[in-house]
Amino acid sequence: MPSARQGPEGVNHLADVNRIVHEPARLMILLVLSTVQEADFVFLLNATELTWGNLSSHVTKLEDAGYVEVEKGFVGKKPRTLARLTHEGRQAVDDYRRTMQQALDAAK
């Protein structure tokens, strides 16, 4: 009988899951950004239904991890901040999706 530390292959991958991506609010931000080329913070607020403080804090963490790039600019006289996934960010989302799928398949 397998020990508590050993499980079916695939489920063990959960231990290696990217914890930056795995946090629900950050995962939502990454998934929204994976569906678009770029989006401003107003759109991200509406799509994720996070509070402004939460969104800002999580985007900063994702930016520090190199998964999101933030561009501040203006549309006319109004400031607009755009966010987009980096290549590493898209890779991280794909890897996360694959890891979770393997774990779910192994658990069946």
Place this chain on the structure above:
Amino acid sequence: MSDAPKIQDIQRRTRRLMTYEDGSWDLLLGTIFFLLSVYPITRARLGPSWNLVLFIGLLLVASGVQMFLKWKFALPRLGYAKGIRSPKLKALFVVTIGVVILTFGVVVLTLRDSSWLGALVPSSGPIWLRRFMVDILVVPVMVGIFSTLGYLFGVTRLYLYGWLLGIGNLTAVIIYDGAPEGFNVPLGLAAGIILVFGATLVVRFVRNYPVRTLDV
């Protein structure tokens, strides 16, 4: 502890927010089919060619108004997002546009002159099939297009729209067969239902999405 977000649901919601949340698409669709429902009346007055010009002109105006409303009204509330162009989505977009153009072309040809239909069905086929073939085919095409969009974007009402418009058109053709041309009630009713959906969505959109000004 919050529930883990479902990946596909989040992506569908994002696509839905970009296109279907503000109700403008529904208002445009309802307007197009309402114009089609008054088409017989204007055709009787203007003749087929000028009526077609009028229809296309009004279509362009309605599309322009929808784009303006989206930019002026929806964008400040919803925010800006630029869609991604994955190869899969591009292919789907091309196929959808192709089917829409084909359907529109058939509709316009038929509205202009329906005599070309007779050549498509063998003379040995049942009379009702020869008479209503195109309109019968329109039903699965409409249901197919709208159901595909409904699935991709997670918008349930689109499934209803496909049936409303397909069955509405077929019903109209059957009940008005041989009758003098006038307002197309079934299609007008379908368009009216869609317009009501659109108006309701606009009201809900204004309530749920106040204008945000973030100084970031």
